[in-house]
Amino acid sequence: MCPGAPPTSIVRMADDDVVTVRGLRKAYGGRVVVDDLDLDVGAGEVVGLIGANGAGKTTTVECLQGLRQPDAGSVRVLGLDPLRDATALRPLVGVQLQDSALPERLRVGEAVELFARRRGPRGAELLERFGLGARRRSAFAGLSGGERQRLFLVLALLNDPRLVILDELTQGLDPAARREVWSAVAQLRDGGTTVLLVTHELAEAEVLCGRVVAMRAGRVLDAGTPAELVARHADSATVRFSYAGDVRGLPALPGVREVTRDGATVTVRGQRQAIAHVGAWLVGRGDPVPADLRVDIPDLEQALLALLDGAQPQPATHLIGAAS
Amino acid sequence: MTTLQMDAPPARSATSQLIRTEVLLRLRDPLTLTFAFAFPILTMLIIGGSFGTEPDPVFEGQNPAHWYVASYLTVMIGATGLVTMPVHLASYRERGVLRRFAVAGFPRWSFALAQLAVGLATVVLAGALLLAVAAPVYGIPTVQDPVRVGLGLAAGAVAFVSLGVLLGTVLRSARAAQAVGLILFFPSFLLGVGGPPPEVMGSALRALSQFLPLAVVTDAVRQPWLGIGDGTGPLIATVAMAAVALVVAARRTAL
Numbered sequence: 001m002c003p004g005a006p007p008t009s010i011v012r013m014a015d016d017d018v019v020t021v022r023g024l025r026k027a028y029g030g031r032v033v034v035d036d037l038d039l040d041v042g043a044g045e046v047v048g049l050i051g052a053n054g055a056g057k058t059t060t061v062e063c064l065q066g067l068r069q070p071d072a073g074s075v076r077v078l079g080l081d082p083l084r085d086a087t088a089l090r091p092l093v094g095v096q097l098q099d100s101a102l103p104e105r106l107r108v109g110e111a112v113e114l115f116a117r118r119r120g121p122r123g124a125e126l127l128e129r130f131g132l133g134a135r136r137r138s139a140f141a142g143l144s145g146g147e148r149q150r151l152f153l154v155l156a157l158l159n160d161p162r163l164v165i166l167d168e169l170t171q172g173l174d175p176a177a178r179r180e181v182w183s184a185v186a187q188l189r190d191g192g193t194t195v196l197l198v199t200h201e202l203a204e205a206e207v208l209c210g211r212v213v214a215m216r217a218g219r220v221l222d223a224g225t226p227a228e229l230v231a232r233h234a235d236s237a238t239v240r241f242s243y244a245g246d247v248r249g250l251p252a253l254p255g256v257r258e259v260t261r262d263g264a265t266v267t268v269r270g271q272r273q274a275i276a277h278v279g280a281w282l283v284g285r286g287d288p289v290p291a292d293l294r295v296d297i298p299d300l301e302q303a304l305l306a307l308l309d310g311a312q313p314q315p316a317t318h319l320i321g322a323a324s
Numbered sequence: 325m326t327t328l329q330m331d332a333p334p335a336r337s338a339t340s341q342l343i344r345t346e347v348l349l350r351l352r353d354p355l356t357l358t359f360a361f362a363f364p365i366l367t368m369l370i371i372g373g374s375f376g377t378e379p380d381p382v383f384e385g386q387n388p389a390h391w392y393v394a395s396y397l398t399v400m401i402g403a404t405g406l407v408t409m410p411v412h413l414a415s416y417r418e419r420g421v422l423r424r425f426a427v428a429g430f431p432r433w434s435f436a437l438a439q440l441a442v443g444l445a446t447v448v449l450a451g452a453l454l455l456a457v458a459a460p461v462y463g464i465p466t467v468q469d470p471v472r473v474g475l476g477l478a479a480g481a482v483a484f485v486s487l488g489v490l491l492g493t494v495l496r497s498a499r500a501a502q503a504v505g506l507i508l509f510f511p512s513f514l515l516g517v518g519g520p521p522p523e524v525m526g527s528a529l530r531a532l533s534q535f536l537p538l539a540v541v542t543d544a545v546r547q548p549w550l551g552i553g554d555g556t557g558p559l560i561a562t563v564a565m566a567a568v569a570l571v572v573a574a575r576r577t578a579l
Binding site: 065067087090091093095097099100101102103105106110114115117155 | 341342345348349352353416419420421423424426427428429431
C-alpha cells in the first residue's frame, strides 16, 4: 500500500548483491548481541541463518530491515541503506517477523487489502494457497498460531518482493502446515526469489536453503552449502557391538579415534572410513559377527547442533585406547 | 477459488487506508471509547447538578450548570488525548502491530497522522453527544463568541490529541500508558476543568490550576462561550501548545 515505487536505478544496482553486511555489531546495554558479522546473500539464493535462541539472528535481520541501528559496520540491502533509504527499500522486501501482531479485530481479508500495494487477485490466491481462503472474514484474534503465521507469510509475499525475510517461519505450526509452508518457500526459491530464512530448525534449513550460515553468540561459526557443512562437521561415525574378546587391536585401525567398553558393549568412534575397518577386523577375528552391530552416522542436523551448541562427544565409559 | 473484494483504488494513500481501518476497528469495539465518551458525560451530569442553576459569584456570576456544560468539552479532549489514545497506541506498540506496519513500508508519519485524524473525529463525536445529553437536562448556554470558541476547541483538540500520539509512541506498554495518562489527566480534570470552581480553592491550588494546560484550553473555550472574557491569552497559549505538540508528534517517527 505504500505509495511510490523505488527509482529504477536503485533496482538495477541491486541486481547481483541482495544483502551485503560487513562488520555488523550491535549491543544492548553493554551486552554484545551481534559481533563483527559478515553476511552475503546473492540474488536468487535461499540462505538460512541458523542458530540457537540468543545467537543474534533476529537482531541481524532487524538491522537488515532498518528496525535497529547498528553500532558499527555497514549494511546494504538491494544496494540501499535500510535506515536512510527505508522508504525506497521497504516495498521491495517482504518480511515475516518473529514477534508481531495485527489489530485484534482486523479481519484476514481486510489485512490483505490494507497491506496490498495494488489491487488484484494476488491476495486471494495467496490466502487460498495457504489455506486461509475460508478465513478471510475471521478476526486476527480468532486465528490459531499456525493461521497467524500463514497470514504473515501471505502478507510478506503479497507485493511480489525482491527479498523475503522469514523469521522463525514455522514456529508453532503443525507438521502438515509446516510442509505446506516449506512447499511455498520452495516455490519461491524455484521462481528465483531471494529468501533469507531465519530459523533454529536445522531440518528446515537443510530442506529449503542452498546455503546455510550458522551463528552463535553473535558471530558466524561456519557457512556453506548443506553438503559442505556435512563434509566439514559430519565426517564421523560410531560403531557399537557386543563383544567379549580382546579389542586392544581396534584403536590402531585407520580412522579410529577412540574405543570404549561398557560391560560387553564396545563403542568405536572415528571417521567414516573406520566403519569398514572395524567390520573387516571383526570378520578377520573369525568369530560370528555380533548380532547387535550398529552404525550411527550423524546427519547435518546433528553435526550443526554440535557445532552450534559446542557439544562435545559423550564421555567414554571405559577408555580402551585413542588414536594419537 | 473465492475472490477477495479488492475495491481500493491503486493510488490510495497510506494515511487514508489507516484512517479507514482504524475507524472500522473502533466501530467494532466501541467499549474502548467508553472513557472518552461516557466519563465526561457522567461527570458533567453529576457535577453540573451539584451547585444548582442560580447565577453564583463563585462561578463568575454564571449559572453553575452552564459553567460546567461550557467546561466539559475540554474534559473530553483531555480524556481522549491523555488516556484513550496513549493506551491504544502503546498497546499497538507492545504487541508489535507498529513494527508490522513499519516493515510493510507504511511511512512512519502516516500512522501518527491517522491516529490524529481519528482522535479529532472522536472528540467531535463525543462533544456532539455531550451537548445532546446536556441540552434537555441543563440547557446549552448561548455561545457569545462562536469563532473564538471554535478556535479554542480546535486548537485544544489538536494539542491534546497530538500529545496523546506522542505519549503512545514513547511509552512502551499499555499499562504504562494508562498509568501515566491517568496521572496526567485527573489532576488536570479536578483542578482545571471539571472539579470545584477556582474561587473555592485555596490560593496554592488556585494558582496551580491556572497553569495546567487543560485548564488553559478550558479558559480559551469557556470565557468566550459564556461572555466572561474574550479568552485572548488562553487562546494564544492553546494555539501555541497545539503547534508545539503537533510538530513534536510529527517528528516522533520511531514507531
